[in-house]
Amino acid sequence: MTDSSVCGLYKQTDGSIRVEYRWHHSRPERMQLLVEDFDSVILTTPSWLIETNIRLEGFNDEVLPQSVIDAWKHAHWETSCKVYAPLCKRFLDRNPLPQILVTDSFVHDVYAYRYNDSYPDDCILLSYTWEDDATKLALFSDGELAEKCIKELDRILLRCSNIGVAISPYIDARNIRIQRWMTDRNALGCAKLYRAGTYYDAVSLMKYNRDLSSASGLYLAGESFSVDAGWTEPCLRTAIDAVINLCSRTSAHFHGGFDLAHYPHYQVR
Numbered sequence: 001m002t003d004s005s006v007c008g009l010y011k012q013t014d015g016s017i018r019v020e021y022r023w024h025h026s027r028p029e030r031m032q033l034l035v036e037d038f039d040s041v042i043l044t045t046p047s048w049l050i051e052t053n054i055r056l057e058g059f060n061d062e063v064l065p066q067s068v069i070d071a072w073k074h075a076h077w078e079t080s081c082k083v084y085a086p087l088c089k090r091f092l093d094r095n096p097l098p099q100i101l102v103t104d105s106f107v108h109d110v111y112a113y114r115y116n117d118s119y120p121d122d123c124i125l126l127s128y129t130w131e132d133d134a135t136k137l138a139l140f141s142d143g144e145l146a147e148k149c150i151k152e153l154d155r156i157l158l159r160c161s162n163i164g165v166a167i168s169p170y171i172d173a174r175n176i177r178i179q180r181w182m183t184d185r186n187a188l189g190c191a192k193l194y195r196a197g198t199y200y201d202a203v204s205l206m207k208y209n210r211d212l213s214s215a216s217g218l219y220l221a222g223e224s225f226s227v228d229a230g231w232t233e234p235c236l237r238t239a240i241d242a243v244i245n246l247c248s249r250t251s252a253h254f255h256g257g258f259d260l261a262h263y264p265h266y267q268v269r
């Protein structure tokens with residue numbers, strides 16, 4: 001299931017939504033284009049991927065207004081980059097490396113993680129950057145970036161009076177993993193922000209489930225459709241919102257005397 005990528009949502013004349021997806025997406029030799037019809041669909045993908053990778057057809061302006069599509073299209077997404085490596089357990093056994101180092105160098109932040117003894121290695125996040133600091137690293141290939149980070153950390157640690165040793169001999173440089181959110185085909189960004197002057201456009205995305213989902217069958221949830229992005233809490237809130245509205249549409253029985261009259265409205269002006 002985690003290797004199936006949705007590439008189309010088509011509103012059908014009987015009201016259902018046809019979901020088109022690539023089964024075994026990452027293995028071209030086994031990949032199949034499949035479709036399935038659903039009464040309701042909850043859309044949770046990063047918003048720039050909706051525009052670039054997913055076809056939406058058959059939703060007229062009454063059930064999916066252009067203003068809603070514009071609001072997710074015009075969102076701003078930040079980037080981030082992380083450089084991970086396995087770290088030989090002997091390094092943390094012998095050296096008082098803090099769990100987090102905040103530096104003024106291009107590696108920015110460094111995190112060390114101590115696994116329990118059943119794991120052969122510990123882990124080090126050699127570099128954790130956001131936004132412009134991550135963009136600065138875009139130029140370097142994974143190999144170059146890994147080498148630069150290790151060299152830089154050696155330079156810093158050799159000058160630390162309480163450490164004074166190089167970390168490079170303890171890093172498994174053959175198994176470095178680099179995660180760059182802006183070029184990750186399943187993300188295209190790490191945190192959604194709204195541009196100046198577009199706060200209410202973003203709020204209109206949160207209103208969508210209540211106002212129009214019963215007509216479209218399409219529910220919006222997750223980071224892409226919240227205003228306080230970069231944290232899981234607003235994603236959870238929109239997920240609960242989608243469920244509440246879906247339950248209401250399908251005449252579910254709410255506990256504790258709750259009904260939608262108790263549920264606050266998002267205000268767009």
Ligand SMILES: Cc1cc2nc3c(=O)[nH]c(=O)nc-3n(C[C@H](O)[C@H](O)[C@H](O)COP(=O)(O)OP(=O)(O)OC[C@H]3O[C@@H](n4cnc5c(N)ncnc54)[C@H](O)[C@@H]3O)c2cc1C
Pocket residue numbers: 004005006007044045046049053054080181185186187189190191221222223224229230231232233235
């Ligand atoms: C570097 C970083 C650090 C963070 N730190 C924190 C933190 O400390 N605390 C905190 O609360 N939050 C943190 N966050 C934010 C938090 O991770 C997000 O807000 C949250 O994961 C968003 O959840 P989501 O379900 O909306 O989207 P995601 O978790 O992005 O899920 C979207 C899913 O859609 C999938 N997908 C993409 N395209 C398709 C497709 N075509 N078909 C099917 N599936 C698709 C993706 O693979 C992905 O699994 C951090 C985020 C990042 C990037």
